[in-house]
Each structure stands twice: as C-alpha cells, then as structure tokens.
Amino acid sequence: MLCSPPLVLRLLLVDELELPKMKNTTPPSAVSAATQPAKGTLEFINVVKDYGTGEPAVKGITFRIEDGELVTLLGPSGCGKTTTLRMVAGLEMPNSGQILLGGKDVTAKSAAQRNVSLVFQSYALFPHMNVMENVGYGPTVQGMKKAQVEAKVNAVLKLIGLTGFEKRLPSELSGGQQQRVAIARALVLEPAVLLFDEPLSNLDTKLRRHVREEIRELQQRLKITCVYVTHDREEAMAVSDHIIVMDRGNIAESGTANQLFFQPRTAFVADFLSEANVAKGQVVSFANGAATLTLGDARFDIKTDAATLGDAKIALRPDVFEVTTDTGNGPSIAGVVQKSAFIGKGVELVVTTSVGDLFVFLPKERAPHPVGSAIRLGFAADEARLIV
Amino acid sequence: MTAYRIIALMIIAAGLTLVPWYALQDSFYAFKWIAKFAGKDFAPAIIQIANFNKLWLILLPALLLASVGLYARPVDAVRAAEGAVRSWARMVMLIGATGALYVLAQGFAIGAQGYTFDALQAALPAISGGQFGMGSGALLVGFGFILICADGIAAMGYFRGDRFVASSLLCIVVLVLLFVFFPVVRILYEGILDQDRGLSIMAFWDRFSLRKLWALDIACLWGGSGCGVAWNTLWLALLCAAGTTFLGLLLALIVTRSNFRGKKALRLLTVLPIITPPFVVGLALIMLFGRAGVVNQFLEWAFGIPQTRWIYGMPGVLLAQLFAFTPVAFLVLIGVVEGVSPTLEEASQSLHATRWQTFRHVTLPLMAPGLANAFLVGFIESIADFGNPIVLGGNFGVMSTEIYFAIVGAQLDQGKAAVYSLILLAFALFAFWLQRKATAKKSFVTVSGKGDTGLPSPLPEGVRRTAIFVGVPWLALTVVLYGMSMFGAFVKVWGRDHTLTLEHFVKGFSIDHGPHGFLFTGAAWHSLFNTVQFSLAAAPLTAIVGILSAYLIARTTFKGQRAFEFLTLLSFAIPGTVIGVAYIFAFNVPPIELTGTGLIIVLCFVFRNLPVGVRGGIAALSQLDKSLDEASTTLGANGATTFRRVLMPLLKPAIVGALIYGFVRSMTTVSAIVFLVSGDTEVATTYIIGRVINGDYGVAIAYCAVLILIMIVAIVFVQWLVGSRKLGRRGAVLAAPSAAVAVG
C-alpha cells in the first residue's frame, strides 16, 4: 500500500476505466424510470433474522441508504452488523421483512442474482488462482469473453494500483495487497452496492488509516454506494456519510458522524460514540424550544425540540468540562477527585459528584490532580444533551 | 428456456424414443439393439406402447408433454404475484416427482407375469403380459424427471433457488435409497416370508430362535464348541476389539512417546490393512502354525510334539483378526495419543504428580473416548470379517460364514440367510451407534489451533516396558507373517517341498506369444482384468458421489441434513456379507435385474466405499474457509460453478484420496461380492477363495502378492502424479480417515 503511486495519481486514471455495460440482473420494472430510485439505493423494511438459536440476531430494522453514499454499520460485537451485511449480499435470507435495491424487491433473490459485491474480512481470495484469475472470476463466470475480461481486470488493477501483480498467487502478496485484490475483485463487476465487512481488521494500525482513506476516496471518485461494517467508532466517523449504530439487533440511532457525536438522542449512542457521561437531572420548565434543566447544583438552559418535565437523563461528553473556581460564569458542579491520570494528550479524571461519578478529560492540563482534592467542573450549557 | 431445462427434457425424450426401455441380455455397448431397434425386447418405450401393449407406460410421454407445456410458458417472476410463481414451480416439482416415482412404481407393480400384487389385479384395468427388468430407457427417463423435480423445488425457493444443489441432493438420495436402503429393507421382507412365500412372523421367529444361533455353554469362553453362532460372533468380536485396542495403543505409544528407532517404518503399518487382500494373514498363519506349518514341523522334529490342528477354530481366527486389525486400531489411536495436549501433562507434573499418576489420571482419561472408538471399530471389523473365518474357522462358525453357507450351501435357505443377516446387521448397527456416540464426545481431546508447545511427558517405566516387550515382538511377528506369505508364493508345496519355483506365477499369469500377438493364457488373468476394470469404474463414481455428498452436508443447509448424512454413512455399518445377501435379494428380480452383471459389482463397490469418500470430503471441506464459497456466490457464480471452479481444485487431495481408496478397497473386497460374481464376472478375491478351498495355497499366495504389487504401484503412481503439482501448503492426505476404515 505504502509503496504504490500516490492515490491522487491513480484516481486520475479512473476515467480510463471503460465502464462496460452492467449485466442487468433485475428485469426492467413496470414502474417508470422517473419515479424509480437510482440503482444504488438500498432499503431495509422491518427486516428480521433469527438463526433459531435464542434471541433473533436482527430484530426488525428499517433504514434507507441513498445512491452514492457510504454508510457505516457500527456497534459492539455481536449486535448483528455482519448479519445485516450478509442479508444485503443475499448470503442470509431474512425471516421476514423486505430488502429493496434500486427500488426493486430483492428479498427472495439469491446472492448470485443481486448486483452487490462483498469484500470479506478474511478477503476470501481463491488460493489456487492468481490475481488476474481472482479479479476476473466474476466476469468469467458470468460468461464474458476472455479478452474482455482481461481488459476489464487490467483497468481495475490500474485503478487500485496493482498493475504488474497479475501473475502472483495470493500467498505471494502482502496483507495490504491482498486487501486491494479483494476490493478489485468486488469492484470489477461494478456492483450497485459494495459491502465491506471490517475490511481493516487484518491490517496493522499504521496501514489502517491509510487504507481507510483510500477506500473513502475511491468510493467518492466512483460514486458507488457502500455499506461498511466496523466496531471502531473513529474509523466509522472518519469514512462515512452516515452512520447506523446498532445495539443488540436493533438500530439505536442513525445520522451523520457530527449529529451522533454532538447530539445523540440515546444513552447507548452517547456512551458508544463519545463515552459521554449520562447523569440524572431534572427538566424544570420547557417552552418555545428551550428547556431549563438542573443537574446537581447546576441550573442551565438548553435548546431542545422536546422535553418532558421531571426526571431526565443528561449526557455530557468528557471533553466539555473544565476545572473552574468561578461559579457565576455558566453552570458548574462540585466534586471530589477519585482517580486521576496524565495520558500524554491531556489528563483524565474521575470525579465523584452529587449526580454520580463523572468521567472527565482535560486536554489542556499537564499534571494530574491530587486524589481527594475538591474541585469544581464547569461546562458550556449548550454541550449538554437531553437523551432518552 | 434455460439449458438445464432443455437438457432435462431431451434426456427424457431420448429415454422414451431412442434407447431400449427394458434391460438387455447382453451388454448395452454391444449395440446389438440398434439392429433390432423395434424388436419386442429391444424397443424403446414409445414402440413398446404402440406395438407391444405396454399401455401403462403412456403416462410417461404424457408427463413429458405436460412439462414441455409448463416450461414453454414460465410465469414471469417480476410481473406475476408471488403466489403464481410458487404454484407454477409446484406444478413443475409435482410433474417431475410423479414421473420419477411412476417409473419405479410401474416397475414394482408389474412383473413378468403381470401384476405382482393381487390387490392391484383387482383394482386396476386388466393388462396382457408382463415386463422384465428396466433398462437404459427407464434409467434416462427417471433421471430426467428427477432433474425436473429438482428444478421445481429450486424454483419454489428452496436451497436458495440453486438447481445444482437441489438436483445433486435428489439424485444422491435416490441412489442411496435404491442401493443401500432398499436392499436392506428387502432382507427384512425376505426374513418374514415363509416356505410358500406368504408373510408370517412365525417364520421369522422360527429362524431367529434356532439353537444353532443362541445355544450357550460356558465352556466356549475358553474354546469349547458348544455355543451358538451368534454368541461365537459376539465373543470373538469382544476379544478381537479388546486385543486390537490394547496392541494398537501400545504401538501408538511407542511411536509418539518413546525414542524407539523404527518409528517411521512403524507408520507404514497404517497402510497395511488397506492394501492387504483379506486372506493373506490367514494363509500366512496356516503356513506358520498349520499342520504342515513351520512351527509345528519344528516342534515335532525337535521335541517330538505331535502336530495339532489348534489353528483351525476360534484361536486361529482370533489370532488372524488381531494381526489383520491391529493396524486399524493403531491408525485410530495414533491420532488420539497425539491429540493429548502436552501442556496438560506438564501442568500435572508441575503439580507434583509422578509420571505414573500423570499417565493414570490425565493421559488415559483424555484418551478414553478415543479408546472407546478404537474398541468399537475393532468390534465392527471382527463381526463383519469373512475372509479369516472362512480360511481358518474349521468347525467354528460365525455369522458371516453361516450366511455364506446358507446361500451357497446345499440347503440354499434364503430365509435363514435373511434372518442371520438381520441379526448381524443389528449387532453392527448397535456398535456403529455406540461408536458415533463415542466419537461425538471426542472433542475435548483435540487440541486447539493455538501452538501447543511443550514436550509430551515420557511414559512411566512400567508402561514403557510393556509397550516395548509386547509391541516389538508383535511387530516382528507381523513382519515375519507378511514375509512368510510372500515367500510361500515362490516354493513348490509349502511344508513339504520347499524348492524355489515360479510355477505358481506361471500358472496364474503366463503370457504366450502366439501368431496373433500376446495371449494371456494364465488362469488368473480373467479375474484380474475384471477386478481392475470394476475397481477403475467404481473409484471415480465413489469419489464423485462422496465429494458431492460431503459438499451438500458441509456447505449447504437444508431440512433433514442430519438424516441425509446418516444415510450416506449407513453402509459403513453394514457388514459386507449382509450387503451381498441384500443385493441378491433386491436385484435378482425385476424391476432392477442386475445379478450376473458387472454393474452390480461396481454398484456394490461404490456404495460400500461411499462413507469413506464422504468423510474424507467433509474433513477436507472443513479446512476450507466458507467465505471462499460466499465470495464466489456474490460474484455471480451458481452452486455448480462454485463447486467446479473453486472447491474442486482446492479439494484435489481429498479427491485423489477418495479415488485411491475406492480403487484399493474395491480390489480387496470379498465378503460383499462373493455372492454377486458369476463365471463371467469373477474377480480376484473370489478366485483366490476358490484356490484356498481347493487347498491350492501356492497360487492363492502368488495372486495376493500380485494384488499387493498392483496396489502399491497404483498408490505410488497417483502420489507422484499429485506430488508433482503445486498444491500449496497442504499435502495430499492419503491415509483414510481413521474411523472410516472400511469393514472387510
């Protein structure tokens, strides 16, 4: 990856890639083209998957991904991301619900009949075929002529920076190169949707950032719909247009990285994306899109569309706090330092307050606070979020 | 219309109009039927209907037309409602199923004299004349309708809509039902037929409760002869199982846990049971301990001890079985011993356990399920053994030889043979069931994939001594036995005239150079050519059906998968003699008349060796990441393409293994086919039996030597063929999967 020509250069070559006509695997629909969503639009409607081993792996999820978007499925291990992705690919069949691709119902279609490609976590390169044969496999089995296949493969290999590697076996490639072959193999069919299952998990940390940028830029360049599975929130925020956060088979929340990070609506997302503190406070009043809240001895106003009077959960990210002595300037809350550590880019604290232990990150400080010392934590009122 | 559908329709059409509907007296490939195309015995179904009054066949062309009609107007999957597609597919499925079932049903319902059951006679319109066994036409038509049925099933959405999976599954199920399940059920039926061929449970009971079977006398525990055959069989099997397990464990310990030098050579032992024709050990024992045997002669010469016949009977059979089957136990146990994690033993020792305590409380318990498995394999081998008891049994009868004599003996008592077979089958199935339970628990023995470092602990002194003092002489004796038997091929008359000679080889395998080129004048050539030909035909079939079944079991999911797996492995538990009896009952009469043909022998080989192919395939597939198939699928390949382009190349070692195994086992099978051969189709093993029964040991031994040589050449040749290819990091696994070592 690192020793290949710069990405920008390679992306410039993309226009040379002659885009052969896709084999239209879905028959023309009776609906007129004007009302038809573009081919890369993906829709899930109440999709349930139950392996019959206890709780369903996916419990009725609904979402819509627009053409040309890169959307990440994010969530802790076992929440059903891979299952969802495999249902898009047609490798698992849902127990109920509908999957629409480009506006057409593909729920009952087999993987071979869907215009979707998957990049496997383990790459799943065929060990007995060289790079050329691996990448050309899709067009070949769909009956394309040998010369055409080769032209097509060469174009894709050029795009992905692997020209010259055609005759190598997968076992003769580095991990990063194997990864790119896997992507090339998926791309060559020009799928309406490209799926990635934790594509970076087999790479070392240094390569990860690089490859993830490459994938993102390739996607932008080709304007191809991508669904990307990961459980790394930083990776998710870095690559996606939208993030769908999953929790035990359900969609917890979805939105842009910015929305989910700064304005989470659920405790799960607040905790998962930004490690926010979720503390119990009160809504004292609510009118005209503004609410007055109390949290411990702090009292402050926030903008919000909805609020119910009484007990409420309030999320505060670790980085919104600062140590203050001033009680007049914005809300603040008093506490005692429980734990304190200097971690290089700042100081982490756990502070016991009247609303529970708060996890605090102070980026500007250089020395830990003595344990047991009483401090006052100030925060900006508009960083606080009412959540459910 | 897709190619698949066109091909299915064409197969049916060809089966109805182009080839003979009924079985031919001589070979299909003699092509005599072309000359007499419209003759009564040779005509295809269409002409049979038109000219020869076989009106009941008319349903088949009708069904063909119906399916053409359906295929010509497929329901548009896009515009039509979901329900319409399904009901169209269901129609296709039903027509296919009706066609395939009807081919069979009419065959069973109408025999040579018209209706086979009185009830049918009363219920259905009268027919004139009857019919004989079905032939190539029926085969094609049945096959075509199965394809159509599978197409319908796939179109209904089962098997993810994959026709390849649906049709291979259906074909294999039909084959296994016809050639494993049906014959066995047929035995049951035969067992409850009385003298006048009426059904009667009493007839079964009379045969079952014979004193000859169940008489019990405590003296036979140490060699008395008053016991029933059933007890003999069980007692022998228990002794054999215990003995082979014990010896096998000692040998395995020597190989894995000691610094004994000949370890490599010891591992060669594992191939012995596969390439040894069933009589070699028995004959060698006779040469050693028989009346004219070396040991007896020496004893008489040196000490004046009179010659005895002790080798003929229980002790001789047991000894032969111990020699023959210890390598099998060794094969099973070597994996088990190696599977015990050294770390656990080190842990035990670090907790201050002595070597003996470690062995007793850690090593042995960890091996227990494996030992149980080896025991049961020994048990199954023993009750199914036919070669050793027939050579050495004398008056000591076991079930397999009794069955043989019930069929070929003077009385020809089919009912008796059937009931005996059922009893033997019950023993075997029970042991098989126990064995499956034992292996199912094996999982905690196997080590994790993580590099398990640590050295296996040395054996406790007592165990080490026993292993060396029992194991090494045993090995030496095995070598002597094999060497001796080979030597026997080169002397005039063993025990009397030890002049070296090639006479036995000349008698069996002489080639003369006549005016018309070479003439194979030796007496054994005919059977040898047959054997090689049948084995060569059977091996690829075994491999194909086996690997395909393994694919269906390991790589697809469908309801009833467990049952399917059981069905394909079932024939492992059926002793060869029982299969043989079952085949003559099942395929001696229409609609499937195969006795006397080479085909029945090939089929018998295929279905007896199938379990090994299946297990080997499953083992090999489990080493291939499932995402390879999925990658292929998402790239637009269907099941057939994935199988051919991705799995087959990667499974090459397993396929080669199945091929070799199928070939070699076929060469040495005797019990299953001893009833199935005719003068024309005589094979090596049955020819050897004939020589042994005549006391013509020289030729028999010479023949065995030739067989062993052929098999070694075949194995080495294929190894070389595979070895010269680039197979990646995996080596070819030629050793048969331990538990699947087939039963004689």
Ligand SMILES: Nc1ncnc2c1ncn2[C@@H]1O[C@H](COP(=O)(O)OP(=O)(O)OP(=O)(O)O)[C@@H](O)[C@H]1O
């Ligand atoms: N083939 C299967 N059979 C039975 N249960 C399964 C199967 N595959 C997944 N599951 C279960 O479904 C749930 C969701 O699994 P899934 O693989 O989708 O998780 P994931 O979100 O991809 O997790 P990870 O981040 O660890 O890969 C898990 O509880 C898992 O145990």
Ligand SMILES: [Mg+2]
């Ligand atoms: Mg996953």
